[in-house]
Amino acid sequence: MTAPDPTPHLQLAVCDYPEHVPQDRWSDYARQQKALGLSAVRIAEFAWALMEPEPGRYDWAWLDAAIDAIAAEGLQVVLCTPTATPPAWLIRTHPEILPVDREGRVREFGSRRQYDFASPVYREHSRRITRAMAERYGQHPAVSGWQTDNEFGCHDTARSWGGASAAAFPAWLQARHGTVDALNEAWGNVFWSMTYQSFDQILPPNLTVTELNPSHLLDFYRFASDTVRDFQAEQLAILRELSPGRFVTHNFMIFESGFDHYAVSQGLDFVSWDNYPTGMLEFFSGWGSEDLKTRYARTGHPDYVAFHHDLYRGMLQRPFWVMEQQCGQVNWAPYNPLPAAGAVGLWTAQAWAHGADTVSYFRWRAATMAQEVMHSGLLRHDETPDRGHLEVEALDLTQFPAGEVRARVAVLHDYESLWIYDQQRHAASLSYWAQTVAYYGALRSLGQDVDIVHPDHDLSGYDVIVAPALTLMTPGRAAHLQDAARHARIVFGPRTAYRTPSGRTPEDGQPGVLRDLLGVRLQNFDSLRPGLHVTVTASSEDSSGQPVAAQAHTWTESYRLAGAQATHAYADGPLAGQPAVTRHGNVTVIGAHSEALIRSVLSAELAAAGLPQQDLPEGVRVSRRSGVTLLQNWTDDTVHLAGRTLAPISFTVTHD
């Protein structure tokens, strides 16, 4: 199965819930959706209790009618397996399906995602309902594709810390390690006498007296990730069998860390994600300053959103869908402001420019019941068009042609590095995502289009490769990067190659197997509390217009040179006089966390690689796709750039 046929330009869609309104509204809604220029409607991801009101008795009549109403207007239907919400009768009959939280409490029925991915009972029901739906609708002409489940990992559900997951964990460990001695060695269990005598002694890594073994955690996270992957694979196999010619996708989340998205994406036709820019900033971006959150409260931050587009485009290296696109206020952040006038159009244009083939708004009509009554839709509760509807109406889709996004710059990203980094942050306010986004944002501010790529994937197409936080290193990965350095300039951030695949450190110190490539050995690392800074200055041989000094915060590390030369050094603090940035042939390492320093070094590397760059003001961004350039103004001010004038919260499109 391949991605859907190419269309000449961006398509729009909507998430709708026919089961939430009387049946007599269905045809009207479909007509209005068609009139708005939509091409598809996603339905049914939470409708299990309606499809199967009691064990084994299916009721398809309502869904037949709902699909027919949509199809009658020539709209396509994206159907969802409804496994994000097992019905009450199933949970009350099999409470062992319920997941367990990190505190050891059973997570109860009454909202959604109340299942443990490892539950064999739930697996059986997941396959059964998937098969039943696929048999019924797999070849329905209006059904263009499928979404599996909904938002894996949302509400911290990728992992269950007891119950079925606890029962399944030992066997997974045995499969990975073979013998318990091998596990003890891999985890370093000799430390604190944590040696196990048998696999069945091993529980999930929670409720320990103090900090748990990071290797224990790393393997538990791998186990949980594999379990999510296997859960979806079972649905995927059934959909492939019974729904030929239809796409299958999944809608991923914002800054979700609960599983390896590369692994879970495998087998899908394309990847989707759910884009809520305001909640992304207010709720998911713990590292953002209050000032930043206030400044971008009504649009979200352009780079955080762009990062996700590039992240999910990179999963399968092809265009993607935004399966849920915010079109008004959300309801789940501490504050849920109205988007600025123009924001919905801006978000849609940005999504296209970063590779979205379809943008599907969430949701058609604001819900009049239950958890989401304060969440917006394209229609208000009273069915009048809301602000987002008007912005969608105004869009000219022909200015958003289909095609590829071509980037000469790659940012490397790896979930195992994320897991091990965030388990032991050492400086509380820095995290894998924060560090990665800092590098990504610097590239965006220099006008670069960026691919986000797994470090073990093909890197041959890039001129500049940036690895902001590649903490976990393997010999194979090191060799792969060594290859890449033959044709590309590579920039590494701090904490590179701190850890081995088992979560230990290299016995010969950092950066272990990457030492030859980097030409340095780690000397010391330093964790700076808020208020503590050190100064980094450029070495004399590198002072061609560079900023003379930058203030580093939160994290610094220094190196002994083993082939590399220092381009910047610390001017004060305990590392005074030691290298802060080094260069070894094509390879640069930045040891200090400083937005100004990162931007300066990346700019120099882009220049050295011959890539054109722009000095974009804050909140102004450029993206390119299919020979078209999208210039975006995310600020409240009118901006003049390169002879153009941009109104507040607006975009313009130009052809190369």
Place this chain on the structure above:
Amino acid sequence: MTAPDPTPHLQLAVCDYPEHVPQDRWSDYARQQKALGLSAVRIAEFAWALMEPEPGRYDWAWLDAAIDAIAAEGLQVVLCTPTATPPAWLIRTHPEILPVDREGRVREFGSRRQYDFASPVYREHSRRITRAMAERYGQHPAVSGWQTDNEFGCHDTARSWGGASAAAFPAWLQARHGTVDALNEAWGNVFWSMTYQSFDQILPPNLTVTELNPSHLLDFYRFASDTVRDFQAEQLAILRELSPGRFVTHNFMIFESGFDHYAVSQGLDFVSWDNYPTGMLEFFSGWGSEDLKTRYARTGHPDYVAFHHDLYRGMLQRPFWVMEQQCGQVNWAPYNPLPAAGAVGLWTAQAWAHGADTVSYFRWRAATMAQEVMHSGLLRHDETPDRGHLEVEALDLTQFPAGEVRARVAVLHDYESLWIYDQQRHAASLSYWAQTVAYYGALRSLGQDVDIVHPDHDLSGYDVIVAPALTLMTPGRAAHLQDAARHARIVFGPRTAYRTPSGRTPEDGQPGVLRDLLGVRLQNFDSLRPGLHVTVTASSEDSSGQPVAAQAHTWTESYRLAGAQATHAYADGPLAGQPAVTRHGNVTVIGAHSEALIRSVLSAELAAAGLPQQDLPEGVRVSRRSGVTLLQNWTDDTVHLAGRTLAPISFTVTHD
């Protein structure tokens, strides 16, 4: 049974614990209490273990003697049922009495209120001990009345999230909804597949994976409220039977939201409440700024205290008691400052002016043991008179005549609106209480006496009716308000009529059944994080001396006009150009949260209603009762007002 016979002026009382001191102190204490001018002593609310040292064996000797000692001085006795503190032998025999917290943990013996109101076992013991006490003392000549239990809901005990309450909840739901299908429809359970097949599948709404269904919560809160009401009703029936001619009251709490106080007040002779102004501000007023809390640290905030007086006077629309009045430092807030010199007198005078017939100080002598050793009393640990004692001595009670408080302004208040509002705040720093108190405080700053009234009660006596946060609307309530608007001006705040009785939203949008009265439809609402503001300006036709512009924060909403006219509009932000305040005949709606705007609009409405008003400085307040005006200065500064000079923290009384 009716309220106690009117006395010519305010009476004073005290809470005392004879069981905490040797019996040889009792007569001395009674003499000193009499000498201080007190008329009653409240005793025995925590003395169950002494009354019934082992199951079924009662020991009344000590209580006989304690009552006699008080009676010997001509003081009245207020007796309490001791059910706030079930004894150890009862809990260890019947641990199923214990309540369960929101996290699913049993709340253990070792402090107080360790019972689940729904426990049939506890109900039986509650009736038994009440009957035993009433048989013994119900007709004792010195016993003037009863307090049921103590501070229902204190320490978040109105609701138990498991155990006996979980067992009783399904039957309550069945009684309310009839069929599970009706419940599913009312709650909107089709959303997220939460449909139930039978009532016995339904648990309390806690420990869910993510946000729970607000309708589920709303019904659980109603169930808990009904359970509190029924618990008290059983005691009340016994007391009526066995203690004729005595009053029965209950001492309610500060900003307590755990049950519908209107329902629980029914059947009482009058209402009491426990007034701790400093702890009220420091502990219970989460929305207060740090600066405000520091400024009023030694007095509490005048409007917060006044609000409670008016709230509890309004329960049964008659004078009330302050059953516990702070007379020195408390011990349960993070900081427990000494009251300012003069504060005890000021609080007492204020209580009288707002309708208190009796003010009862907590407590006679500071406790020398257990949880409250850091709490003050009228006497110190060493039995010397503490600061509060001296202030009470100095009071001239004849300046505080009995009689009615007559208000022309009503503020509407409804616990169901509170519950549904606070469950989905949408803007984290705004709450039902914060919004309500903002409107109430504006009225106080304009010199108004205010009744706080349930929206379904008689509104015929008011010229101006203010509904700050009437979120839950019913057709009957709408009709009632429509009637009221024939004779009174009504001002509604934001979020009016957002929700139906089942917790859903109106299918035709807000304000649903109130649309004709308001003459508007809700256009959009907006949640503003701290730091985000929008400007509201008065429309030209309304600029007669009004402030030209106000800064709104935290919450704004806008309207489409459907009969009303806009008096103010947004000048910037996403709602720029849209109505912020509208008027439709007698009815005004304020959509923006802004203290200045609220005060300005209310002032205009008071003027239009012909009510005299004053422009009072911050911390200076006026209250009236029985033809006497109490002018209060709650600030540290000397204040000059209307030809009078008020010393810091002081009051004066003038006759009309």
Place this chain on the structure above:
Amino acid sequence: MTAPDPTPHLQLAVCDYPEHVPQDRWSDYARQQKALGLSAVRIAEFAWALMEPEPGRYDWAWLDAAIDAIAAEGLQVVLCTPTATPPAWLIRTHPEILPVDREGRVREFGSRRQYDFASPVYREHSRRITRAMAERYGQHPAVSGWQTDNEFGCHDTARSWGGASAAAFPAWLQARHGTVDALNEAWGNVFWSMTYQSFDQILPPNLTVTELNPSHLLDFYRFASDTVRDFQAEQLAILRELSPGRFVTHNFMIFESGFDHYAVSQGLDFVSWDNYPTGMLEFFSGWGSEDLKTRYARTGHPDYVAFHHDLYRGMLQRPFWVMEQQCGQVNWAPYNPLPAAGAVGLWTAQAWAHGADTVSYFRWRAATMAQEVMHSGLLRHDETPDRGHLEVEALDLTQFPAGEVRARVAVLHDYESLWIYDQQRHAASLSYWAQTVAYYGALRSLGQDVDIVHPDHDLSGYDVIVAPALTLMTPGRAAHLQDAARHARIVFGPRTAYRTPSGRTPEDGQPGVLRDLLGVRLQNFDSLRPGLHVTVTASSEDSSGQPVAAQAHTWTESYRLAGAQATHAYADGPLAGQPAVTRHGNVTVIGAHSEALIRSVLSAELAAAGLPQQDLPEGVRVSRRSGVTLLQNWTDDTVHLAGRTLAPISFTVTHD
């Protein structure tokens, strides 16, 4: 058994983990340790799983070899009983060993300290493994001494709130109180009807509905403390029996409050403690301001560190060991900065000056596995010498002669006062440690050497005795202080003698049995939220160059004079005009919390006692031992003092 033979000067040692590295590194490490000038190596405290890989099967071969490798270089071995980390097989066979946290959750295997001190099963295994080790190594010539277990109480493990401790608590209570009536009286259980009928009704004081009885808590803390003491005593008896001539010590913690260290120290030869200055400030000093934490981020605060040296020297009134001395970054605080250049040397010199005979660095080589991979050692992961190693190399130990620390000033400290103070702080930001350290720091800033002494110990040797927070008072203690006042000046801080041994207050008010000595009665106490201040001014008869006024914060209290005279009074606030500081013969009481006031009063008392003092700038400190004076500069600035110039972060030594 006595302390180890005196050596002419400070000795150095290191904590090492041979089991963490291949055996072929052991001899190399020992050689390098010897070359660095170390004299001892501490090993094996977490190696139970290696010593006894399965129940009853011991493997000593590796440990024999490890000891031999160390001994071969002439280094001494400090062996540890490995009971801080019971192995997996023991826990899985006897899960009842596991402790329970305050929330009622079992604390699981997977880190360390996963045992309940009260578990009879664990006690048996503790004795068994101790005996096995002692039989094997008790008379090994290289083994100079023993450490019991490791860091009692770390991670809040001194107390288990269920399980074995809950089972043992009633019998302890019975032994203490005799009858349940006596317990009820002691605890004041009549309050809130908490009266018990039998000891077996009594649970640990957690999970109560609201604040628990402080007397209940106090006895539970005593029970837990006794249990720690008994646990160690069992090991101690075995070590005495089987390892004659060797010392036994325990390594205590930073600001650890879980048990009475005086009781647990009894029977040891000397006391040790684990000194981590940066983490002490960042993690353990909750009261420190953000500014202070930033200023001293790379050294820790000199007075906090010195306080611990003096505290632990005072336990047995003899020199002590620093068993673990930070020599680079730690890994367990929110931020873990690199120590400043010079800090390791400075810390080592300070430890000596305050009475350390040996300073043992933690750890030899940074761990390459498990929880502590981000923690430093003397060697890096790659076995190169880290910064701390270089500083240790540079030390000239001959400048640090052995001998006594002689102080004329004592600060009184008592764990029961700490427990009862912190349970009811009344002002959230003040605590026993914060108050005590404020007084201690003032003395250090005046150039004083200080002993920290239990209030019931011999006080005859002191000229000035300071009791910052002696909250718990007994008649015997009062008589003891009365005796001391005959020869010494005594200064008491606020909250002195608030409580009796049962946790109640004196029936005749504070300071109860101390009234005659102090010549005052407590009038009122006041808790001031941040932002609230009152002014204290010196009385006219005491204005000889004293600061005229000081601002008090957080806490003030006032007195009625009963023999004493007031030296300072409150100038504003509710206590205006009342005494803030009083003097009665040799005895002064300070009622207000104000750093400036405390320093000023203490300075006057030192002067009156004829003790020389210095006015040291912030961050500059002086300590004396054996006729040598250590002048320390803990700041980043060059300091000029008394004709000497001190570089940033440095020390100098001068001979008297």
